[in-house]
Amino acid sequence: MSSAEIFPGEGLSNFIALGELLYNSIKTLKEMGQPLQIAYSAKKYLETPILVSLPNLGVRLMFSSTGHQKLLLVEILNFEFLKLKYKGSYLNDIIFAEPSDDELARLDSSESLRDYQKRKQVLKPTLKEVYNRIFGPTFPGVLDKNTRTYLLSYPGVAFKFNLGLDELLDQLCEDENKNDLLAKLTNWHRPSDIQCMAVAIFKGDNYENFTSQLIQRAHSNEDSKKLGDATELSIEKLEVTLSTGTAEIHFHSHNKTPSAIIEIGKSTQQDILRILGPPDAYFNKFDSRLLIHKHLSSSTASDLDSGSVYKFHNYFRHGIDFLYKLNPPNQKGGVLQKIILHNGGIVKTLEFMQWNKCNWVVKTRPEHDAPSVDSSMAFHQYREDFLNEVNTEKSEPVLLNRNEIEFSKNEELEVVLSDELQQNVTLAAENSVDYGENKTLGQLKLYGYDRCIWEVVENNGCVSCAIIY
Secondary structure (H helix, E strand, C coil): CEEEEEECCCEECCCEECCCEHHHHHHHHHHCCCCEEEEECCCCCCCCCEEEEECCCCEEEEECCCCCCEEEEEEECCCCCEEEEECCEECCEEEECCCCHHHHHHCCCHHHHHHHHHCEEEECCEHHHHHHHHCCCCCCCEEECCCCEEEEEECCEEEEEECCCHHHHCCCCCCCCHHHHHHHHHCCCCHHHCEEEEEEECCCCCHHHHHHCHHHHHCCCCCCCCCCCCCCCCEEEEEEECCCCEEEEEECHHHCCCCEEEECCCCEHHHHHHHHCCCCEEEEECCCHHHHHHHHCCCCCCCCCCCCCEEEEEECCCCEEEEEECCCCCCCCCEEEEEEEEECCCCCCCCECCECECCEEEECCCCCCCCEEECCCEHHHCCHHHHHHHCCCCCCCEEECCCCCEECCCCCEEEEECCCCCCCCCCCCCCCCCCCCCEECCCEEEEEECCEEEEEECCCCEEEEEEEC
């Protein structure tokens, strides 16, 4: 039986930390062998949080869909899998039934014995235990007679209790003094009548303020304190200037690493390895399939030709790839030809969770007031002044069809679709929802402009990949 420690405002034990990135969280959970279910909104992807359910733990995680895709909320929706504790006190208990001798005699098969031994009793935390014994007094909670629930909030953690008994509910009034209401509930003669349905862990003074600011938090790029190691090199933002072919890499302040500038056509493999370290993967390209990029570009330069050899360096952890030309004329070593910026958090693409999300800004010119776009925008939100400056005669999209690729329901990571995700999340009691067995990936469109190519998810307009050359 597994147990987990609740850290209000921080996370759950040492493997789920508020402020952690979606990419890192899924990587850690998959290494632990935990099956995952990913829920998202197909219609309003960038405006709606991403939900990750852990069915074997009874836990649901909420991540921002924009910015660095940080973990905003941890919900414990089922108490059958983890024994939860706070500062040495257990909130719930899980008891497995032990058959008596008479019951063993009546069991006539090994299969029925195993079924009997699997039976368990889950003792959920009660309002009286939480308020009087474990967490102590706090401000009065919120009663909702329509849903027959009572929400009690502390700084960084909240509890939702079920008020299913008619006898109890009849004695409560939403308009009465909140302190009197809390007194009635904590002094109810049968504490087991008021059991906890769900627990939420969040950052903030109380749950009501957290939910009211959820949309703002989802679009915020401010750093969050986390429990994990913060010494690994991480990129805060990558700023590209198309007219000069340069990219400035800004690192998070905790790395104490100064920003660095790389330039297409001049920077070498050695330059980028010195800045970012070794890649996560690399491979050479000897064929001419890269010539498709000429169709998307108005450039007549033979930067991609069938006689050249190219090498890809994949930085999955940063959400960036680099393409080098290994045999440039009159130069030694590989010279940078392209930068591929990934948004690994777009569910309807093959890149989902293979690459981390790169936060980028693309400007047309180095001037401060030059038109720009960034990774938090859908393609239809790109301003006309930006598109006009990079427009070419060959800007009609090329369709890329990936519908034949599916996520199987038997995989550890199951992608599910839910258009009913709420913009303002409420602490739920449901443990699982039937999302369907298989979901295919959507079609993509490639839009080619001067020095840039945009890979756009057709059904929601999100930019899954930006290619700078």
